[in-house]
Amino acid sequence: MKLLKLVPDTTNIAFLKWRNIAVAISILMIIGSMALVAQRGLNFGVDFVGGQMIRTTFTQMEDAPITELREKVGALGYGDPTIQRFGQPNEVSIRMKLPTGSDQDPELANTMADEITGMLKTEYPDVRIDGVDSVSGKVSEELLSKGVWSLVGAMLAITLYIWIRFEWQFGAGALFALFHDVALTFGFFALTQLEFNLNIVAALLTIIGYSLNDTIVVYDRIRENLKKYRKMDIIALLDLSVNETLARTVMTSLTMLVALIALIIWGPDVIFGFAAAMFLGVFIGTYSSVYMAAPILIWLKVGPDSFVPPASAGDRAEKLGDPEEVG
């Protein structure tokens, strides 16, 4: 049987030749993303800004009466709704920001949601309420701060782990790559104005995990080669390591993408933003392990001696040990 080989047995692509340009582009993209977030902002869902979101299906209509809905909801006096289609043309979501006075009365988001569903039920007998989310200002603030902390915490904890398992230069490289991935994902959400909610935080954390997965595989090979080829030029060594792990990188990214495409196309609508973020994350995560995480090692002067320097560091490395040596 002839097996499929996506990547030839031996590749010799000079990835790092482009490192300066790549890093420059990446930094521009990070700045661009930040500018986008600053300028257009993120389309925060009710999870993070409070308010309510109602998902409805108009079972007897082809198209949901969006203009009419906008007027009728607006007439309730809580402000103008954001009405969006999702999935079928007769399915819409009605989103309302927190009305004024909700800091005094945390129940206001909820009262507003009740009033809107009540109005929908009387005005449109065929309406089906598929979901109601109402979140008060206090709860949404907490969710936001928790989300931010989980991202920052994950990045720091993971960096710390890599620092301990490898060397500090690797930790710095991983952190840099993670920052790149997270920044670009934020930029993507600012650009597309897809709803940014709790699910997206989950996606971001998964992207962090995945991107790191990739970085670690490359790093592990770099460490191995550093020990093996003590005289090799660092750039050549990084290129060799990336090339050696290329087949795996391509293969794993593809299986991830295949699974994610299935989610995007056939999965539930509610999960679309999540799957889209992950899809993008797989690309930028793979890219950043080569063009962010690796070049930093050159600048931070990683060499064969990074792993067997003075006695004290040597002791530490031995105590921590590698799984292969322990078991």
Next chain:
Amino acid sequence: MLDFPRWKVISISLLLAFGVLMSLPSLFFGENHKYWPTFLPDETINLGLDLSGGSHILLEADPADVAETRLQTMEESVRAEMRRANPRINIGDISRKDGVLSFMVRDSTQVDAAREALLPLTTGAGLTGQRDWDIEVRDDTRFVVSPTSAGLDNAVDNAMDTATDVIRRRIDEMGTREPTIIRQGDMRIVVQVPGLEDPEALKELLGKTAKLEFKLVDFEADPNAVAEGRPPVGSQIFPYPDNPSGLPNIAVKRLGGISGDKLTDAGQGFDQETNAPVVNITFDTEGGAKFARLTQNNVGRPFAIILDGEVLSAPNINEPILGGSAQISGNFTVDEANQLSIALRSGALPVELQVVEERTVGPDLGADSIRKGMIAAIIGTAAVLAFMVVTYGRFGFYANFALALNLFLILGIMAIFNATLTLPGIAGFILTVGSAVDANVLINERIREERRRGRRVVQAVEVGYKEASRAIFDANITNVIAGLLLFIFGSGPVRGFAVVLIIGIVTSVFTAVVVTRMLVALWLRRTRPQELVI
């Protein structure tokens, strides 16, 4: 490598079989429980509200509310103690400003007696022996009674515990199946009710404090003053929306009433004369005696029935009510009377609760999500499986076998812990499929490499497993870290995603490394191939 002892094979197989067995009830017997043999464990995975449909409601109490109620009770106790003291201690008006109680003792020689009488009211807060109130005497005669923070915390804690119980009773009375009611943090209670059709009725019921009071109407009060909200001395004003006289308010006597916590039962019924829906209540012995005394002394006068600070009705006492049961009338519908009786039966909430978060998913959307999620999972998995076989041949097949076992294991472990599967959880499942094969990809690529370097078959496989495991280990640990943070900081469905992710990482390392290694070892030992197709 070839040396794979029999005991290992047996224990791994047993473990896998156990995992698969545990996953079966959730997979195939969810609805048809009767077909599952009873001697086997039958724990199943719970479906999250976003899949099964239902309501998640987060209720929050206001600590200021607890403090205020507590201060009110304290005021009443202080008045009672001062009256009961022998000789009676006369005090000036009690003020309840800034969260503290202050009053003057008119006769300065009675200060010590007053302090003596007050001390028993300030019993310890919890086990620490701290007092729950501080008593201070300023300017010789002015008493200031202020709550200590320990006392307040304790009171809030007790109030929330009681509130949780009351809510549980109310929801049980509604006949909803399998609700989850959990206290969360200091001030919050989470209520989750699967498959609920009408969240408004539930919120209505939870939002009712159901504090019932009976107080005598102050019929001598000046109607104009009452309408403007100025109470006569010794009386207080309550809103009365259904007042037949048209006035929005009514004045009632501050003292001499009965509160509804003396109830033993409440039920919906009909008034014998008007046939209007009413709520029949029964007092306990103490409450019954008090009620009898109140009605005996006030025949012909009206008393107000007050619920949550609003007057429901103010009927005349036609004759003494001695039997310990009474009737609450108001402008009820049958449903309202029913709800009120549920609320009264389950007791009053010690603190007002507000809905600060609500997430409701209709059953149709839930079912739709399950269907679409399943389709995506099947297609995604099938594509990944095909991809692996095309790329790695026999080794791909082993990886696929491991992946399939992995999916069963995840479900089995989730079932053992009664974990909840949410919509993001399904996404986590699909992602696990995508990333679980990564370990095998790493191993297989390494084996290819070692073969290219000229190692012999068995040796290449052995080195491949050994060298790849280090990267697999590190990569998965970082994923677990991300997953743990997701679990710690996540809420609701996101937590469900984290659970699936973490379980998936652990089981996928096991199946992808240990199980495939076993399969490969058994195969190598049996056939001793000279060449590898990989």
